Amino acid sequence: MFTDRAKIYVRSGKGGDGHVSFRREMYVANGGPDGGDGGKGGDVVFVVAKGLNTLSEFRHHRKFIAEDGGVGGRRRQHGADGENVIIEVPQGTVIREETTGKVIVDMADPDMRFVIVKGGKGGKGNQHYATPTMQIPKFAQPGQDSRDFHLLLELKTIADVGLIGFPNVGKSTFLASVTNARPKVANYHFTTLNPNLGVVDLEDGQGFVIADIPGLIEGASEGIGLGHEFLRHIERTRVNIHIVDVAGVEGRDPVEDINIINNELKVYNNELSSRPQVIAANKIDLGDYSDNIQALRDEFEPKGIKVYPISAVTGKGVRELLFHVKDLLKSLNIEPIIFEREYFEDEKSVVSNEPYTVEKVEDNVYAVEGPRIQRMLGYTNLESEKGFDFFQKFLRENNIIDELKELGIQEGDIVRMYYLEFEYFE
Numbered sequence: 335m336f337t338d339r340a341k342i343y344v345r346s347g348k349g350g351d352g353h354v355s356f357r358r359e360m361y362v363a364n365g366g367p368d369g370g371d372g373g374k375g376g377d378v379v380f381v382v383a384k385g386l387n388t389l390s391e392f393r394h395h396r397k398f399i400a401e402d403g404g405v406g407g408r409r410r411q412h413g414a415d416g417e418n419v420i421i422e423v424p425q426g427t428v429i430r431e432e433t434t435g436k437v438i439v440d441m442a443d444p445d446m447r448f449v450i451v452k453g454g455k456g457g458k459g460n461q462h463y464a465t466p467t468m469q470i471p472k473f474a475q476p477g478q479d480s481r482d483f484h485l486l487l488e489l490k491t492i493a494d495v496g497l498i499g500f501p502n503v504g505k506s507t508f509l510a511s512v513t514n515a516r517p518k519v520a521n522y523h524f525t526t527l528n529p530n531l532g533v534v535d536l537e538d539g540q541g542f543v544i545a546d547i548p549g550l551i552e553g554a555s556e557g558i559g560l561g562h563e564f565l566r567h568i569e570r571t572r573v574n575i576h577i578v579d580v581a582g583v584e585g586r587d588p589v590e591d592i593n594i595i596n597n598e599l600k601v602y603n604n605e606l607s608s609r610p611q612v613i614a615a616n617k618i619d620l621g622d623y624s625d626n627i628q629a630l631r632d633e634f635e636p637k638g639i640k641v642y643p644i645s646a647v648t649g650k651g652v653r654e655l656l657f658h659v660k661d662l663l664k665s666l667n668i669e670p671i672i673f674e675r676e677y678f679e680d681e682k683s684v685v686s687n688e689p690y691t692v693e694k695v696e697d698n699v700y701a702v703e704g705p706r707i708q709r710m711l712g713y714t715n716l717e718s719e720k721g722f723d724f725f726q727k728f729l730r731e732n733n734i735i736d737e738l739k740e741l742g743i744q745e746g747d748i749v750r751m752y753y754l755e756f757e758y759f760e
Contacts, residue, residue, distance in 0.1 A: 338489040340392035347375025347416035349454030349477025350403035369460040372477040373413035375453025376400030382446045383422035406459045426492040432484040436677035454478030473691040473704045493545035496571035503579040504616040508646040509546045570671045573610045573662050580615035580623045589633050619645035692737040698747045
């Protein structure tokens, strides 16, 4: 079954924690700190895989979790880095953040590789925190947390030209006759068949990629039938060949058919309806339909849309049509349509994970130390009311007050923070 949408969950690896240890060697009474750093967590990486043309792999596999980094060890031993998780997708897959629907990346390049979420950095071991005033640091930096996303994947076919039109007008027959594609020929009112791709090779060597977009019926823009499922594949095309049954085999009016489909394109995405278009008046091998062909020309050629009578079965008129399409593509001279990035994560939301320790050092005396505490004291003016309020908020939000309570602190006990001492009150 063809699948062109999927929802998945991805999570990077957590960084490994730094280690707290001290050298213990014969004849070295007080060895210095030698705790090693934690390893980096694994990344979540998307890559374009040749040969994939659907997202069906994600029907059963929806969670992708990278490996956590290893913890640091004694003797400056570095923790192992976590393995990345590699997710293969077809070319043309657009990846969105599910909640906002904003584009994170368009995997439009055939050799594309994109790190969608990086693993957490490994924490530093206590070897990094020795200073002349703090020679035996009893803390290490924890590894950065993992980060996760709920993602929406959408496959939007990469093609220069789209074949549009009602079911049974001969799109698949046309595609098979002008390319190396071998689509199934069927009534597409209730189909789950693939949008079929083929390459048109012209005598002058200037070919193009063409896609048969099935499933377009009246009401497609409102999701009737499989409208939305297939309309997204036409969003990248630069020129559309509108194939119409000029013989009216199913009793429909060719002019009305084209107006209906063009209206569906306009409702779905107004920009789609303004793209260059050419009309292929198909099935002229079934009889003389000069009145219908003239009606099409009277209606659409004044709007700049050329009409080419063709037979997809016999090939009559097809060559002229294809060369006209080639000239249209050449005149446009525009870059392939790429969906620009819209979602940018706020880096400020990443919480600092610098280490600190809270411990009881004597009866009624507690010490709070570590790089996070040093940094806070360095930019806080405790002599001002506002600065002291910030200091109190910092202690609460970093759970330092809770940790002191767990150690049994009582009113009147002393809390030391390097060169400062405070008396504790509830």
